[in-house]
Amino acid sequence: MTRRHRYPVRVRWISTAVIGILVIALVAASAVSVVAVPRQVSVLPAASVDSIDDADVPDAVLASRTLFDSAPVAVVVAQSADSSTTADAADLAIDNRVPMFRIAPDTAEAVSTELRRLGVARAVRVGDDVGDLGVAVTDDPSALAGEAAAGKGTGAIVLVSAAGPDAIATAKASGAATVAMPAPDPRVSGEAIRLLKERPDAPVRVFGAGFGDRAQVMRRIELARTVPELPGGGQVMFPGRRVIALYGSPGAPELGPVGRQSIPASIARVKKLAARYDRLSPVPVVPGFEIIVSVASAAPGPSGDYSSVLDVDAVRPWVDAARKAGVYVTLDLQPGRMDFLTQAKMFRDLLRQPHVGLALDPEWRLKPNQVHLTQIGSVAPAEVNRTSSWLADLVAKHRLPQKAFVLHQFDADMLGDRSKIDTRRDELAFVIHADGHGIPSVKMFTWNRIVEGLPSRTWLGWKNFFTEDKPMFSPKRTMRVAPTPWFISYQ
Template sequence: MTTWARGRLAAAASGLALVLVAAGCTATDPGNNAGAFGAQSRDNPNSVVLAAPEPGIGLIDGNAEDMALEASQAFFEKAPAVVVLGNDGEQEAAAGQARELGVPLLVAPGDASQPTDFATELERLGARTLIAHGSLPESLAGDLDVVDGAAPDADLPDIDPAAVPSESGFAVVARSGDKEAEEVGPALATAQAAGADLHSMESPDPRDAQNQEFFQSHADADLYAIGNGFGKAEDFSALAATAAGGKQLPGGGQIVFPDRRMVALYGTPGTGSLGLLGEQDVDGAIKLAKKYAAKYQPHSKEKVQPAFEIIATVASASAGKDGNYSSYVPVEKIEPWVKAAQREGVYVVLDLQPGRNDFLTQAKHYEKLLSYPNVGIAYDPEWRLKPGQRHMVQIGSVDAAELNRANAWLAEFTRKHRLPQKVVILHQFSLSMIRDRSTLDTSHPELAMVLHADGHGTPGMKMETWKHLRRDLPDGIRMAWKNFIDEDTPTFTPEQTYDIDPKPWFVSYQ
């Protein structure tokens, strides 16, 4: 089991406190006479007292026995009796009885000769009765009373339950599926006995459409995740905070793919020579982008979303004052386009042509724009020069390590601001443009990475480039396609573009 650093995680705007049940920690203060919800006094020996939420971040990744113990520690401060599941006991019946009585459900230790943790927990709870489901080793009970909980006429102890309000103040999530339910079932029953709301997650990502509503509706609750399959505690905590915050992509949701595809106009505002986008004002560009997306919709079962790919830094023939052969389009010139696009459900990708600068430096220049939920980024290595190189003389290139640094920063930025997933486009038309491509880090859940086949020419030439770029493409990167209106001979139709295998997730027009 892994224990993570102490410290409550709070979502700034929503107030979400995410607590993954911490292995090996007891969620109780010996000096505190009340549990999380104002439970009964300790003075009543038959009283159940709930535990205050543990201000820690952790993850239970053990077996059913371990998880049941940790759930008991997390949710109960005192219980005069516990339900115990033996090896041959009926788990469903035991869980139902624990929920009905409002007491923990523990699992009998597999090694009955060394029940140290089990005995320690019984002592901590002040339990005097074991309600057994299935046979228990004689050494397990010691001098405690044992009741056969499965018997129809079971003589159950008179238990004074904890005072749990209708809105309990904490919630529990667990992975769905038979295997997870079998392993996690006792711990979940203990959580529900303490009054937790339960949500079963088919996908481990809180931002998934079927999960997001639960996290938003429990934004002010103490939230626990129980079981295996949630990934790293730090990642899950951040994604849960993003889900609870509720910021949405254009068209809804917080995960870019696979529920949408995008069709974009490429270029720079006010500059028609750099692409289709700049040939009209923002209102005209939005109208045209929607028109292009509509042409693709009949050929896609996914929603086709209009988009802009705005060249934010422009490769230049002259070195400029900083000697980097790249100029920044002012933020204040691009921001009105971003705002208008947001209002109209259009996604925006900021394209970087850095010259002798690096991608991370240029990306940071546009922090203000990247803070919008409808803005992603594109790296264009063709325009990334080494010392001594010039545009249009050499084709630029970049090391995967530089892209990894930029993506690590963007992922952390996205996480910090609790933004939905961001599109990250890698432009490429030859393998030499991205050196050591196999080492690209595709592990950031905050980023939706796309490789853009950026070549022009005849259909045969473009398809050869497509096949070449797909070879040995790292997992976690989808494919994108560019249609050149003037340079392609001829330009693919929407139907032809979506007939490419695999169907492109992002298409841009230049």
């Protein structure tokens, strides 16, 4: 087995573009029609929401129009208010089951129109002045006492993404079971999945940018109700979790920390490491193993491929124990002169498990007549695409949650023309993983170079080396890398 020889690196994430707001009501097993209204609003059924003519309707106004017939009182707060004041306003609206609106110069007119539609006689202000809204405004919360709004969210499930706290509070105040999610996909939230499974006949309304058309939302809700969940909950890898993984191969301590202790000790070690990040990460942290299942070798071996493939039965105890412990597993391939797809298929049985993803390590993908440590390996985008397509088909066929598909890189040529890597398959979370060692300035130089020109729909990963980084980044410093990596491994 060879000792890994590394150079510097870095990685990136793709933020979700905000492209309007979508409202969808889905009623299980019912025939529905779609009415298109401005801001890409689709309504199922049409009678459940008023038509919207203003293309710039604020989120909370749209939520109010959807979920309230009338309200004699509403809660208002200046959009410039701090988070504590805004939270107080939200609590007041939810407790009294009335709509809430944040007021800014560009939203005041739309809010004022909605207040008239609702029949609001007075608005209760929390915090600073909000200007003229066309109704009486008071800062006395007792004005809410005894007033009853006609909310129509009772019995509904409302999923919210990329919407303001006033829209979320309004949805909750309507009586709807409301889940705020980090991305516009029902599968990203374990709480959303629980509600969808427990209440299959409930109407579902989805607020937020980027959910897609009706067909896509209906398909994802159906998957949410039927597909198993990932460690940490949900069925989509990111941005609902951050993975902190130990790297290496069982029984090979020179390749990384995975091989330096027993399975129970490895689980305890990675959980302790993940806990250090849990205090720093705004999303839940999931412990992980990145297990090298085919190891680059100095000798050609019986097959002449310069790669030693582990027996599946040697890896299975690690995968099984990880599942029970809530640890995500990524199988790492160092294929030598063999192609990635051929080796990936050898581990089909393990990859059929919901908590197991796949990593390709192009440094160790040799061309004919190349040998390890003499040349740095590389892989053509076409081979990456064949492998990702096969894995995505496996996910779809066996109704699995999304899998991490990790591409290691520290050299510009290792992945060829990355614009030719097809990242469209929704079954996979594509991760470009900055895989190198060195002093901080060298690591950051490589990171910054790799981040430029990433394919769309790509998340970023980062590796820390216990002995070869001088010094190794602490969790706090790692989380300060920009953009913040989502898959962080230790070798």
